[in-house]
Amino acid sequence: MNHSSNPFLEFIQNNREDLLTEWTNKMKVEDNFKVSTVISDQAYTNICNEYLTILLQHFRQPEEDLTDKVIAFSHKVVQMGWSLRFISTSLGDLGKLIFEKMTTDHSDEEKMSLVLAFDKWIAPVNNEVLFQYASSWERTVSLQKIALQELSAPLIPVFDNITVMPLVGTIDTDRAKRIMENLLEGVVKHRAEVVLIDITGVPVVDTMVAHHIIQASEAVRLVGAKCLLVGIRPEIAQTIVNLGIDLSQVITKNSLQKGIESALEMTNRQIGSLGE
Missing domain, CATH: 1.10.490.10 (Globins)
Known part of the structure; x- marks a missing residue:
């Protein structure tokens, strides 16, 4: 050229x-x-x-x-x-x-x-x-x-057979579906015996959110694992009571720490302090 x-x-x-x-x-x-x-x-x-x-x-x-x-x-x-x-x-x-x-x-x-x-x-x-x-x-x-989407419902293994799903922000129907999918996939992938759903960062728990959580807990139980709901703040507990939401089928703890302690007990372990 x-x-x-x-x-x-x-x-x-x-x-x-x-x-x-x-x-x-x-x-x-x-x-x-x-x-x-x-x-x-x-x-x-x-x-x-x-x-x-x-x-x-x-x-x-x-x-x-x-x-x-x-x-x-x-x-x-x-x-x-x-x-x-x-x-x-x-x-x-x-x-x-x-x-x-x-x-x-x-x-x-x-x-x-x-x-x-x-x-x-x-x-x-x-x-x-x-x-x-x-x-x-x-x-x-x-x-x-x-x-x-992946971060909206992450599943994190914290100990052998124990996983945590920390939730932050509002939960709508699409996200609830993602939570359910990730929970079930994660239970199988990590061979989890206990799953902790941490709602510390969820601002509002209404009847719809509670319904999704109960469904997720039941689904986890059907694949052979147990589900704990942790991070229930006093105002969230009050809302649950006022709305007449029945969480009797779900094990609840007010903090992630107490939830992990319970999960360890369920898997025949416990937290102990090292001697001098």
Whole structure:
């Protein structure tokens, strides 16, 4: 390919450092320094430099598939917390910088010709970056959602045959289903004999939540383990009594410590102090 047919290649190569400096400064101002306060100037420069490298490679070898490099670049941008609006505006700012510097002494006709060239050479790269950014963002959000679902009902082995499920936050129907699934899978996986459901971090226990807990306890019993409900604060106990909720089929303790002591007794163990 004849590189001279690309009006941007030589210009960016010759003015790369100036473009980098001005572009990163514009980006920091555009974002009101929100990003620059948590990442270093060097990280900023590295990202901008990586984009210019992709751009120049596209200019030199337009037939080469740069998808993998654009995906890697876009993933880094997502990890840095840059919004779609911010990256789109930043790419636009770079385009303006290049255009303004290249057309200082150009006529209107020459400027129009350069606009057409910009659409041909730079716009496709920018479009691919934005497309891959959106894809990377969707993948990241999807993975975060899965992680949050797992964290919403974690099952933690604390001793042989004893596991704890600490619950924090409100429990709705979807989460109750996740709790049930994790409990049953965890009992089998960890060969648990006793499972402790810790509701210390659950702000409200109403009839629906109690119903889900009773169901979970019964399900655990059916797979051959015992279930203890721990972390019942005085205000939660009062609510349970006022609502007439029957937890007589569930073993309850007011703290995780007492629950673990009971679990150890159920598995023929106990906590003892070491002698001198």
